[in-house]
Amino acid sequence: MKKIESINNEHIKALYKLKTKKNRDENQMFLVDGYHLVKEAQQYLKEVLIVDEKDAISGVENILVTMEIIKKLSSTETPQPIIGVCHYFKEEIEAVNRVLLLDNLQDPGNVGTLIRSALGFNMDLIVLSNDSVDIYNDKVIRASQGAIFKIKIIRKDICEMIEILKDKGIKVWGTSLKNGKALNDFEKVNKYALVLGNEGNGVKEAILNKCDKCIFVEMEKKLESLNVGIAGSIIMHYFYSK
Amino acid sequence: MKKIESINNEHIKALYKLKTKKNRDENQMFLVDGYHLVKEAQQYLKEVLIVDEKDAISGVENILVTMEIIKKLSSTETPQPIIGVCHYFKEEIEAVNRVLLLDNLQDPGNVGTLIRSALGFNMDLIVLSNDSVDIYNDKVIRASQGAIFKIKIIRKDICEMIEILKDKGIKVWGTSLKNGKALNDFEKVNKYALVLGNEGNGVKEAILNKCDKCIFVEMEKKLESLNVGIAGSIIMHYFYSK
Structure with missing residues (x-):
C-alpha cells in the first residue's frame, strides 16, 4: 500500500487544492470526509486516504497517510481518519419524469436538505x-x-433545461407567492418539474415566465415566507403521497 | 439620550454576559441583532442600543453607543448598528388547540425553521x-x-406537557418510522399536538409511549430519514391545508 507521510507531498498539495471550486472543476474531482460519506460515495471513489490499513476499501487505490494530512484535507474540525477522492458525477438527463430545478440557491444547508427530500x-x-x-x-x-450520491444531480442553465423538459412533455411548475395556485388544488401527477428560487428573491421573473403554472404553499399571512427547503419538500411530498 | 462610549462600561459588561444561557436565565433577558429582528421584537424590548439617534425607537429606553460596543455585543460578524435588549417571553399555555412539542432538538437552524413553519x-x-x-x-x-416573536413559545418537560394537553382533550401524536400510521391516512383535524424528536435519535421511547398515535411521513426506503424540520413542516402543512 502506498504511503505518504508529509503534508508537503505534491499529491497532498494537489488534493488540498480541491477545496476550491475552480480546482475541482479543472480536475473534475472532489473530496468527501468520514466513514459514512466515503461509504455512500463508493461508486464515485477514485482513491481513499486512510490512517489505518484496516479501513482499506477494495476496488480503489488506498493510500496510507498521517492524521496530520487528514486534518489538512478535511473540512471538519474533528475529522474521522478517512477521506475519499471522488470523480465528478456524470451528466445524464435521459429517462426523467420528476425533476427539481434550483434557481440561484445559495445556502448549502438548504440544498443539502432538498437533495435528501428529493431522494425521499x-x-x-x-x-x-x-x-x-x-x-x-x-x-x-x-x-x-x-x-447526493443516490440521485442524479447536474449543473445547467435553468431556462435551457426547461426547454428540454417541455420537449419531453413534462409540465414545469414555478413557485411564487404572487399569481400562483394553491398546492392542494393541483392534481397529484407522476411527471412534473418544480422550480425553487433564491432564499431572498425567489425564482427569477424570466424563469417564472417559462413555467406552465405557479404553485404556492398555503400559509398564514403573518408569516412572510417559508424556508425554501421546507416549501420545496412540502410540494414534493404532496405529489409523492397518494 | 443616555450615552455609553466605553466597552468596559459596567452596563455593557452586564449585557455581554447575556451571551450565555446561565446569565440570560438569571436576568430573564436576551439580545437581538439588527433592524429587522429589533423591529419584530418590539413587544419584548426593554432597551435599544443605537449608534445613530435617528434609529431611536419610541416607548423604550434608547442608549447611544459606539460601533465598537455593538460589535462586542453582536453575534454576527458584520453587525447593523442596533441591538435590542429583550425580556423573556411569558409562559402562557391557556387557549391552545394546536401545539408543537420539540423533544431534545439540538440544531438551532432546525428549531428556527420549525418556528417559522409553526407560525405559517x-x-x-x-x-x-x-x-x-x-x-x-x-x-x-x-x-x-x-x-419567534409572533408565536407563543415555552420551555417545559414534554411528558408533563402531554398530560396537560390530554386533560384539555387534545390528541397527542408522536413521530416514528416504526409502528406509525402514514400521514395521509390521518383525518385533517383542527386540534392536535405533534411531538418531533432529536435529529439523530428521534422522539424518546418514554414520550412515544404517552402519545395517542404515531405518524410517519411516507417516503422511499432509499432515504434513511427526512430532516426533522422538513418532516414536522410537512405534517403541520397537511393538517393546516384544506
Whole structure:
C-alpha cells in the first residue's frame, strides 16, 4: 500500500487544492470526509486516504497517510481518519419524469436538505443553476448526509433545461407567492418539474415566465415566507403521497 | 439620550454576559441583532442600543453607543448598528388547540425553521423540552427570522406537557418510522399536538409511549430519514391545508 507521510507531498498539495471550486472543476474531482460519506460515495471513489490499513476499501487505490494530512484535507474540525477522492458525477438527463430545478440557491444547508427530500420523494433528477452554490461544496455534501450520491444531480442553465423538459412533455411548475395556485388544488401527477428560487428573491421573473403554472404553499399571512427547503419538500411530498 | 462610549462600561459588561444561557436565565433577558429582528421584537424590548439617534425607537429606553460596543455585543460578524435588549417571553399555555412539542432538538437552524413553519401553519404554541437548544440562542432567533416573536413559545418537560394537553382533550401524536400510521391516512383535524424528536435519535421511547398515535411521513426506503424540520413542516402543512 502506498504511503505518504508529509503534508508537503505534491499529491497532498494537489488534493488540498480541491477545496476550491475552480480546482475541482479543472480536475473534475472532489473530496468527501468520514466513514459514512466515503461509504455512500463508493461508486464515485477514485482513491481513499486512510490512517489505518484496516479501513482499506477494495476496488480503489488506498493510500496510507498521517492524521496530520487528514486534518489538512478535511473540512471538519474533528475529522474521522478517512477521506475519499471522488470523480465528478456524470451528466445524464435521459429517462426523467420528476425533476427539481434550483434557481440561484445559495445556502448549502438548504440544498443539502432538498437533495435528501428529493431522494425521499422519488425525484429522478436535480438541476442546480450555474449561479447556485457548488454541488461539490463540502457543506452541501454533508447536509445531504450522502443522499447526493443516490440521485442524479447536474449543473445547467435553468431556462435551457426547461426547454428540454417541455420537449419531453413534462409540465414545469414555478413557485411564487404572487399569481400562483394553491398546492392542494393541483392534481397529484407522476411527471412534473418544480422550480425553487433564491432564499431572498425567489425564482427569477424570466424563469417564472417559462413555467406552465405557479404553485404556492398555503400559509398564514403573518408569516412572510417559508424556508425554501421546507416549501420545496412540502410540494414534493404532496405529489409523492397518494 | 443616555450615552455609553466605553466597552468596559459596567452596563455593557452586564449585557455581554447575556451571551450565555446561565446569565440570560438569571436576568430573564436576551439580545437581538439588527433592524429587522429589533423591529419584530418590539413587544419584548426593554432597551435599544443605537449608534445613530435617528434609529431611536419610541416607548423604550434608547442608549447611544459606539460601533465598537455593538460589535462586542453582536453575534454576527458584520453587525447593523442596533441591538435590542429583550425580556423573556411569558409562559402562557391557556387557549391552545394546536401545539408543537420539540423533544431534545439540538440544531438551532432546525428549531428556527420549525418556528417559522409553526407560525405559517397556525400553531398556537411551541414547547421546547428542557434538553433542547435554548429558545433565546442567537442562532435560533436568527433562523426564525423574527417568527419567534409572533408565536407563543415555552420551555417545559414534554411528558408533563402531554398530560396537560390530554386533560384539555387534545390528541397527542408522536413521530416514528416504526409502528406509525402514514400521514395521509390521518383525518385533517383542527386540534392536535405533534411531538418531533432529536435529529439523530428521534422522539424518546418514554414520550412515544404517552402519545395517542404515531405518524410517519411516507417516503422511499432509499432515504434513511427526512430532516426533522422538513418532516414536522410537512405534517403541520397537511393538517393546516384544506
